[in-house]
Amino acid sequence: xxxxxxxxxxxxxxxxxxxxxxxxxxxxxxxxxxxxxxxxxxxxxxxxxxxxxxxxxxxxxxxxxxxxxxxxxxxxxxxxxxxxxxxxxxxxxxxxxxxxxxxxxxxxxxxxxxxxxxxxxxxxxxxxxxxxxxxxxxxxxxxxxxxxxxxxxxxxxxxxxxxxxxxxxxxxxxxxxxxxxxxxxxxxxxxxxxxxxxxxxxxxxxxxxxxxxxxxxxxxxxxxxxxxx
Amino acid sequence: xxxxxxxxxxxxxxxxxxxxxxxxxxxxxxxxxxxxxxxxxxxxxxxxxxxxxxxxxxxxxxxxxxxxxxxxxxxxxxxxxxxxxxxxxxxxxxxxxxxxxxxxxxxxxxxxxxxxxxxxxxxxxxxxxxxxxxxxxxxxxxxxxxxxxxxxxxxxxxxxxxxxxxxxxxxxxxxxxxxxxxxxxxxxxxxxxxxxxxxxxx
Numbered sequence: 525x526x527x528x529x530x531x532x533x534x535x536x537x538x539x540x541x542x543x544x545x546x547x548x549x550x551x552x553x554x555x556x557x558x559x560x561x562x563x564x565x566x567x568x569x570x571x572x573x574x575x576x577x578x579x580x581x582x583x584x585x586x587x588x589x590x591x592x593x594x595x596x597x598x599x600x601x602x603x604x605x606x607x608x609x610x611x612x613x614x615x616x617x618x619x620x621x622x623x624x625x626x627x628x629x630x631x632x633x634x635x636x637x638x639x640x641x642x643x644x645x646x647x648x649x650x651x652x653x654x655x656x657x658x659x660x661x662x663x664x665x666x667x668x669x670x671x672x673x674x675x676x677x678x679x680x681x682x683x684x685x686x687x688x689x690x691x692x693x694x695x696x697x698x699x700x701x702x703x704x705x706x707x708x709x710x711x712x713x714x715x716x717x718x719x720x721x722x723x724x725x726x727x728x729x730x731x732x733x734x735x736x737x738x739x740x741x742x743x744x745x746x747x748x749x750x751x752x753x
Numbered sequence: 754x755x756x757x758x759x760x761x762x763x764x765x766x767x768x769x770x771x772x773x774x775x776x777x778x779x780x781x782x783x784x785x786x787x788x789x790x791x792x793x794x795x796x797x798x799x800x801x802x803x804x805x806x807x808x809x810x811x812x813x814x815x816x817x818x819x820x821x822x823x824x825x826x827x828x829x830x831x832x833x834x835x836x837x838x839x840x841x842x843x844x845x846x847x848x849x850x851x852x853x854x855x856x857x858x859x860x861x862x863x864x865x866x867x868x869x870x871x872x873x874x875x876x877x878x879x880x881x882x883x884x885x886x887x888x889x890x891x892x893x894x895x896x897x898x899x900x901x902x903x904x905x906x907x908x909x910x911x912x913x914x915x916x917x918x919x920x921x922x923x924x925x926x927x928x929x930x931x932x933x934x935x936x937x938x939x940x941x942x943x944x945x946x947x948x949x950x951x952x953x954x955x
Contacts, residue, residue, distance in 0.1 A: 538840050545833035552829060552947075556822045559952045571953055578948040582941050589836050589937045596774055599782040606786025610793030617797040666807075738808055 536588055544588045551577050551584075652753035655699040659747075661713050662740070667748025670741050679732070683752055691731055698752045705730070716746045781931050785938050792942050795897060796949060799890040806885035810878050816951055817871070824867030825947045828902070831860035832940045835933045842916075845923035851916050854929075857936065858909040861902055864943075868899045891950065898946055901939045908932050 536544070555577050564570045587593035592600050658664055671677060671685060681688030682695040701711050705727055709715040720742045723732040737745065770776060834857040841849030872892070880888045912932055915921050921928060 535840075535843075538837060541833060541836045541840065545830060548829050548832075549826065552822070552825060555948065555952060556818065559818060574948050574952050578944050581944045585832060585937050585941050585944070589832050589940075590934055595778075596772075598772060598774060599778065602779070602782040602786045603789070604786075606789035610789040613790065613793045614797040614800065617801050621801045740808065 535591055535594055541588070544584060548581055548584060551581050654750050656713060656750050658751055661750065662743030662745070662747035664744070664747045664751045666740075667744035667746070667751075670737075670745050671748055674735055674737060674741065674745075676735075676745070682749075695749055695752055698749045713746050713750065716749060717742050720745060775927065777927060777931060781934050785934065788938060788942075792894075792898070792945070795890075795894040796945065799894050799950060802886040802890045806887045808885055810875075810880045810884070810887075812887055812891070815875050815878055815880060817874075818951060820867065821871065821947065821951050824864045824871075825943065827860045827867070828864040828940055828943050831857045831864070832937050834860060835936050839926065839929050839933050842921065842923060842926045842929050847916055847919075847921065850921065850929065851913055854909050854913045854916065858906050858913065861906045861909070861936075865899060865902055865906065868895065868902075872896075894950065895946065898939070898942055901942070905932075905936050905939050908935065 555574055558564055558570060558573050558577075561570075564573065586603070592603065668685070671680075671682060676682075677685060677688045679689040679691035680693065680695050681690065688694075699711070703709060704711050704715060705719055705723070708727055709719060719726055720735075720737055722734045723730050724734050772779070834853050838850050838853030838857060841847075841853055872895075875888075875891075880891075882888055882892045909932060912921065912929060915928075
């Protein structure tokens with residue numbers, strides 16, 4: 525450490541502080557540059573480099589600017605225990621959600637095991653051939669998830685789905701219905717998609733609300749509905 | 754526990770403590786330890802929800818690294834201003850204290866302005882708190898950090914005005930040191946957030 529300021533033997537001097545700031549600046553610059561270096565990413569080196577650099581920055585600010593390096597070690601213990609618990613929380617949660625083995629995989633691929641509902645649905649679909657080529661409409665599995673997550677079960681029942689309200693029609697044997705919405709629309713994928721997009725526009729005052737679904741969700745839900753036995 | 758009497762927060766006559774440490778410093782460090790856990794839960798949440806949004810807008814479409822790098826630098830450099838403020842008052846230089854405090858608060862506000870701009874842009878692109886998992890975890894994490902910065906700026910400005918009225922002298926440097934600890938902590942949290950939320954695209 526360089527010359528010290530007026531009896532301040534335990535803290536860095538002002539020029540020391542500035543040197544630390546330059547180091548912090550450089551480290552951050554390297555981080556940002558590394559972000560743009562494509563080979564690092566491809567070689568899976570980006571994450572380790574970034575984590576290492578930010579750990580160094582973290583320790584630098586803590587050690588010099590917050591004086592942990594020079595102050596009583598008890599402060600270090602107070603902070604360190606919190607930090608250790610913090611790191612444990614992050615690692616534990618990431619392990620629990622298998623984020624460590626399969627980072628960043630989209631939600632759909634996380635559930636490689638079929639859900640109970642999917643198994644039950646499979647059972648009930650035995651001997652049932654859908655009227656349409658469902659794959660060309662949308663993703664049945666996602667549709668089933670949306671049927672629950674977007675609140676359709678609040679009003680509709682469907683085979684293979686637990687519970688379900690009775691405000692709207694039960695969606696069993698969906699493809700066998702000649703018309704939908706009480707005879708207003710023919711029972712075709714296009715009409716169902718139109719209905720889901722905005723039921724109120726087609727049948728003002730119907731009990732089915734506009735659920736603000738996006739295009740993908742609508743397609744998947746339609747595929748799901750036509751998959752129902 | 755022997756503490757060097759040269760330390761600015763050394764035990765004074767009025768204040769004898771069993772650890773030999775100043776109570777306010779102990780309080781601050783315990784608080785910061787608990788803050789680590791607070792932010793860890795939000796960071797863990799972000800990390801766990803990463804890439805699991807079922808619908809857009811997705812982070813790739815929104816995050817602007819050059820822009821956020823600039824606000825990151827301003828927060829980082831505000832930490833330098835902060836230590837210079839502390840060094841000034843420890844020398845008894847009240848004018849220096851005021852200048853550096855103002856510089857710290859200014860850089861902090863610059864960072865906040867950047868965040869407001871960023872949030873507005875995200876909302877305009879259709880990302881709200883309730884849009885998807887990214888929106889929820891991103892806004893909660895960075896929003897809470899921004900709140901901490903805001904509190905920090907208010908704290909710094911109140912010190913500035915206290916110094917202006919002559920209520921902060923060399924012997925009160927501890928008050929500046931405590932605000933500094935808080936400020937640096939907010940800075941290190943951002944070091945983690947910038948890396949994890951912005952740069953890491955695992």
